[in-house]
Structures are given as C-alpha cells and as structure tokens.
Amino acid sequence: MAEADGIxxxxxxxxxxxxxxxxxxxxxxxxxAVNDLSFHIEQEEIVSIIGPNGAGKTTVYxxxxxxxxxxGGRVSFMNEEVTGLKTxxxxxxxxxxxxxxxxVFSQDTVFDNVVIGYRLRTRSGIFGAIFGGPLSxxxxxxxxxxxxxxxxxxxxxxxxxxxxxxxxQEAQKRLSIGIALAAEPKLLLLDEPxxxxxxxxxxxxxxxxxRIRGSGVTVxxxxxxxxxxxxxxxxxxxxxxxxxxxxxxxGTVSQDEKxxxxxxxxxxxA
Amino acid sequence: xxxxxxxxxxKRLLLALLILLVLAVPxxxxxxxIYHLLIMACIWxxxxxxxxxxxxYTGQVNLAHGAFxxxxxxxxxxxxxxxxxxFWLALxxxxxxxxxxxxxxxxxxxxxxxxxxxxxxxxxxxxxxVIIDRWDSLTEGQRGLLGIPGxxxxxxxxxxxxxxxxxxxxxxxxxxxxxITVFITHRIVRSLVGRTFRAVRGDEELAGSIGINPxxxxxxxxxxxxxxxxxxxxxxxxxxxxxxxEISDFHVTFEILIYCMIGGIGTLAGPIIGAIILPVIxxxxxxxxxxxxxxxxxxxxVFIIFIPTGIVGGCKIIWQRLTGSRLTMENR
Numbered sequence: 059m060a061e062a063d064g065i066x067x068x069x070x071x072x073x074x075x076x077x078x079x080x081x082x083x084x085x086x087x088x089x090x091a092v093n094d095l096s097f098h099i100e101q102e103e104i105v106s107i108i109g110p111n112g113a114g115k116t117t118v119y120x121x122x123x124x125x126x127x128x129x130g131g132r133v134s135f136m137n138e139e140v141t142g143l144k145t146x147x148x149x150x151x152x153x154x155x156x157x158x159x160x161x162v163f164s165q166d167t168v169f170d171n172v173v174i175g176y177r178l179r180t181r182s183g184i185f186g187a188i189f190g191g192p193l194s195x196x197x198x199x200x201x202x203x204x205x206x207x208x209x210x211x212x213x214x215x216x217x218x219x220x221x222x223x224x225x226x227q228e229a230q231k232r233l234s235i236g237i238a239l240a241a242e243p244k245l246l247l248l249d250e251p252x253x254x255x256x257x258x259x260x261x262x263x264x265x266x267x268x269r270i271r272g273s274g275v276t277v278x279x280x281x282x283x284x285x286x287x288x289x290x291x292x293x294x295x296x297x298x299x300x301x302x303x304x305x306x307x308x309g310t311v312s313q314d315e316k317x318x319x320x321x322x323x324x325x326x327x328a
Numbered sequence: 329x330x331x332x333x334x335x336x337x338x339k340r341l342l343l344a345l346l347i348l349l350v351l352a353v354p355x356x357x358x359x360x361x362i363y364h365l366l367i368m369a370c371i372w373x374x375x376x377x378x379x380x381x382x383x384x385y386t387g388q389v390n391l392a393h394g395a396f397x398x399x400x401x402x403x404x405x406x407x408x409x410x411x412x413x414x415f416w417l418a419l420x421x422x423x424x425x426x427x428x429x430x431x432x433x434x435x436x437x438x439x440x441x442x443x444x445x446x447x448x449x450x451x452x453x454x455x456x457x458v459i460i461d462r463w464d465s466l467t468e469g470q471r472g473l474l475g476i477p478g479x480x481x482x483x484x485x486x487x488x489x490x491x492x493x494x495x496x497x498x499x500x501x502x503x504x505x506x507x508i509t510v511f512i513t514h515r516i517v518r519s520l521v522g523r524t525f526r527a528v529r530g531d532e533e534l535a536g537s538i539g540i541n542p543x544x545x546x547x548x549x550x551x552x553x554x555x556x557x558x559x560x561x562x563x564x565x566x567x568x569x570x571x572x573x574e575i576s577d578f579h580v581t582f583e584i585l586i587y588c589m590i591g592g593i594g595t596l597a598g599p600i601i602g603a604i605i606l607p608v609i610x611x612x613x614x615x616x617x618x619x620x621x622x623x624x625x626x627x628x629x630v631f632i633i634f635i636p637t638g639i640v641g642g643c644k645i646i647w648q649r650l651t652g653s654r655l656t657m658e659n660r
Contacts, residue, residue: 178539187519
C-alpha cells in the first residue's frame with residue numbers, strides 16, 4: 059500500500075475502469091479509521107469489501123458518498139474527481155448506496171419509497187407542481203412507471219401498498235436496494251445487504267445482485283456472509299484496522315495467511 | 329356497482345358538496361357574530377395550512393410562524409395606512425415580504441435540525457415581535473395601527489363593481505383565498521416536489537443518498553410556507569382593521585401549532601378542522617369561567633397522548649379498522 063499518489067499508473071487506469079480511490083485516509087481524532095486505501099472497481103464487476111468488525115468498511119462508503127470529509131486521498135468516478143462532493147451530488151453523478159442499518163422511508167408505502175428514488179433524474183420544481191405544467195406531469199408519470207419496473211424487478215409488487223415499517227426485515231432490505239436502484243446508478247454500493255436475512259433468503263439476494271449486474275450496474279458490497287462473498291464476487295478486498303491487507307479472487311483471498319490471521323487472530327494461520 | 333365517470337370519485341363529490349355548502353352560508357346566516365367566527369376560522373385555517381406545509385410535510389417545526397403572520401399583517405397595514413397603497417397591491421406585497429424574510433431566516437436556521445431548529449426559529453419570532461413593538465416611528469409600537477381600511481372595490485366593466493363592505497362579501501373574499509391556498513398546497517404535496525418534502529421529513533440522510541438536497545428542499549418549503557403565512561396575515565389586517573405587536577408573537581404560533589396538531593399534521597383537512605373546532609371548544613368552555621384554560625389544557629394533553637395523529641389521523645385509523653383497506657397516496 060505504498061503507492062504514492064500519481065507516481066505510477068496502476069492496473070486500474072485501463073479501459074473499463076469505473077471507480078478508484080487513491081490513498082484514501084480518515085482520522086477520527088487519534089483513531090485511524092481508514093489508512094491510505096487505494097482500490098478500484100471496473101465496469102460491471104461485483105467487488106466485495108470484507109473485514110472484521112471495525113475494519114473501516116462502512117467508513118469507506120461514508121467517505122465515498124461524502125457523508126464524512128476525507129482526511130486525505132482522492133476518489134474518482136468515471137475519470138472525474140469526486141472527492142469531497144456533497145452526498146446528493148455524488149448520487150447525481152451515479153453512485154447510489156444502501157445503509158447498514160436498514161434505511162427506508164418508514165412512514166411511506168413501499169411504492170412511494172421507490173418513486174422518490176427517481177427524483178434526481180427529474181427537474182420539475184414547485185411552480186411546475188402548482189400550475190401542473192407538462193414537464194411536471196410527464197416526469198411524474200415517468201417516476202411512477204420507473205417505480206413499477208423496480209417493484210417487479212425486486213418482487214416487491216405484492217407489498218406495494220404496505221407501509222414500509224410494517225413489512226418484514228428481508229423485504230425492507232430489498233426495498234432499500236430498490237430506492238437506490240430507482241436513482242439509476244452506474245455504481246451501487248451495498249452495505250451488508252443480507253444483514254438479518256436468513257439462509258434460505260440469501261439465495262434470493264444472490265440472484266438479485268447478479269441480475270443487477272446483468273442490467274449493467276456495477277456492484278460493490280460490504281458483506282460478512284462468506285458463502286455469499288465466495289459465490290458472487292469477481293474480486294474481494296480485505297480490510298483490517300483501516301488498511302487493505304489482501305485483494306484478489308475469492309479463492310486467493312480465502313487462502314491468504316494475513317486474512318486468516320485478521321479474522322481468527324495470530325496462531326491460526328497455517 | 330353502478331359505472332361511474334372516473335373523475336366523479338366519492339371523495340371529489342364530497343368535496344364539491346362541502347364547497348357548495350360553505351358558498352351557500354350567506355343564504356342562511358345573518359348574525360354578524362357567526363360571520364365573524366367563520367371569517368376567523370378561514371384566516372386561521374389558512375395560517376395553519378401554511379404551517380402544515382413545512383411542519384407536516386417537510387418535518388420542520390417553525391416556531392416563528394406567528395412572526396411571519398405578523399410580518400404579513402404589518403406589511404399590509406403599513407402599506408395601506410402610511411403609504412396609501414391599494415389593498416390589492418399590499419396583499420401580494422405582504423406575501424412577498426413574508427417569503428423574503430422566510431428566505432433570509434431559512435438560510436441560517438435550516439442548517440440546524442430538530443429541536444435546534446425549533447429553538448432558533450422561536451428566537452427569531454421573539455426578535456420580530458420586539459422590533460415591531462419598539463420601532464415606534466414606523467409601527468406605532470404598543471399604540472398599534474388603527475383604522476386600516478378594508479379592500480378596495482374591484483371594478484367590473486359597465487360601471488359595476490365588487491365591493492367588500494358587507495360581512496358576506498368579506499366572508500367570500502377570505503373563503504376564496506382559503507380555497508386557493510388549500511388548492512395550491514394540494515398541488516404541491518401531491519407532486520414530485522411534495523414527495524421530495526416527505527423524503528426529507530422521513531430521513532435526511534437517505535434523501536441525500538438518492539440525490540435530494542435536503543437544505544434546498546427545506547428552504548423551498550419554508551419560503552412557500554411563509555408566503556402563505558403572509559397572505560393569512562394580510563387578510564387578517566384588512567378584516568380586523570387594527571394591529572398591535574401581539575399579532576406576531578409566540579401565542580399566535582402556538583395557537584396555529586395546536587390547530588395543526590389536533591386536526592392532524594401532514595394532512596390537508598387536518599389544520600382546517602383544527603382551526604374550526606378548537607375556537608368552538610374554547611368558546612364553549614367559557615361556561616367554566618376561571619377553569620376554562622385548565623380544562624382546555626387537559627383536553628389538549630389527553631388528545632395529544634391518545635390521538636397523536638390528530639382528528640384526521642384518528643379517522644383514518646378507524647376507517648382502516650372498518651374496511652381493512654389502507655389509504656394510500658392514490659386515494660388519500
């Protein structure tokens with residue numbers, strides 16, 4: 059992890075590269091939450107970020123999406139620097155995310171939850187709303203049909219009129235993905251999409267994530283469930299104490315002594 | 329079921345019936361006192377509707393709402409009394425001035441959240457009242473503004489004109505303004521803009537993650553809310569014809585707040601129902617003399633504890649129990 063900024067062109071800067079961080083660093087007071095992290099994601103890849111609790115995975119997402127200011131380093135997306143942009147600007151650039159603690163608009167219906175996800179692709183304002191302008195009405199229809207499409211895609215249509223707070227945890231997880239997808243992202247950051255989801259339902263999530271990738275959206279996920287990580291990832295990045303300790307195909311990473319040590323403690327590495 | 333034209337939903341029929349009923353009021357009301365109650369109910373309905381736009385739909389409790397009502401009232405009063413401006417120019421000016429102050433105040437205060445926002449706005453409200461109270465040379469301070477004229481007649485072709493010198497005509501004027509306010513609010517909250525408001529109310533962080541700028545959204549809602557507060561204030565001025573600094577203070581804010589809470593925030597009908605029912609209850613409690621405010625307070629407390637969603641919210645819950653169907657965006 060000693061590559062300094064801009065000294066050499068690494069593999070990332072080939073055709074097909076979508077997203078890259080260089081030397082990303084975050085300090086919370088004296089605590090180094092993310093330390094000089096450089097990684098990239100290629101077009102239509104599924105990349106998993108794994109690591110023990112407190113490794114800084116969610117912090118990485120929060121830095122990428124502008125929720126926290128970075129201490130150092132750069133983030134670029136589609137060959138454009140996006141470091142330090144506001145959260146909503148990042149979303150407009152084409153990066154959507156979900157949150158670790160399942161986050162949906164809990165007082166609204168499932169359908170209404172997804173409709174609003176498309177808002178950033180519309181332009182109509184308050185005067186259009188008051189006077190019922192054609193743009194306003196066209197965009198509203200567009201948002202509604204987009205929502206229908208996504209509810210079908212995620213098999214949420216039967217729950218469409220339920221209040222989001224009242225649907226099962228697993229469905230809420232799918233809904234949170236639906237909200238993010240309605241924003242038509244190019245890169246989707248999922249934060250533990252299967253947290254609190256039981257084993258039978260995980261298979262369903264694997265299918266969903268593969269179909270999302272199939273529709274041309276690149277996926278990055280933070281995940282704890284190894285079976286899932288091994289099944290769907292093209293590449294795995296392992297974090298420990300804020301630093302990248304390993305990276306590669308699921309098979310390679312799972313054999314890496316440093317990874318085994320980080321998870322199980324020194325002495326287990328065979 | 330009988331095939332029904334699609335636009336004639338039961339809800340729309342009910343609404344049309346209701347509008348006919350309020351328009352027909354002058355046919356059977358002659359008492360000035362009843363007119364007074366009706367006109368005041370319309371004015372407070374308008375003020376509560378405007379507060380609800382920000383509080384109910386965007387989730388921001390603005391405790392300076394009465395100050396914006398007061399700014400609208402004083403703008404109208406001063407323009408008419410001291411500058412001889414026609415009511416029909418002074419009224420839109422009142423809306424614009426209130427919205428402008430809303431914008432200025434929103435810029436710093438909307439960067440805070442929840443209770444901090446409420447406290448910040450409360451302070452702003454107090455400042456407005458103090459300024460109106462102390463700026464004697466402009467506002468006449470505690471003496472107040474006396475003898476503000478009513479609305480000028482609207483000329484029609486062939487020498488005819490619409491005058492506003494009877495209770496019935498004043499009632500119509502203010503009723504029409506209320507209907508326009510509610511209609512515009514309806515258009516806003518049902519649109520994508522309204523959905524954006526509700527997203528910010530629901531979860532600012534999540535809203536940000538899907539490209540919504542929470543600050544900008546709140547500011548738009550705030551300015552729209554204060555615009556209509558100014559309108560309500562301006563109409564109040566022309567009807568009452570007298571202003572004193574108390575019309576901008578926090579008692580007014582809390583009065584409006586209570587109308588919204590009891591009626592049901594985040595619903596269109598709620599603030600209006602609150603603004604009609606509560607003054608009636610308050611009047612009825614006069615029989616209890618000294619215990620009136622105690623009884624009123626107890627009633628409000630009980631209400632907020634047991635029906636936190638207000639009268640409209642309570643009715644919705646009962647409706648759901650009865651029919652098993654949920655009221656959604658489509659049929660709300």
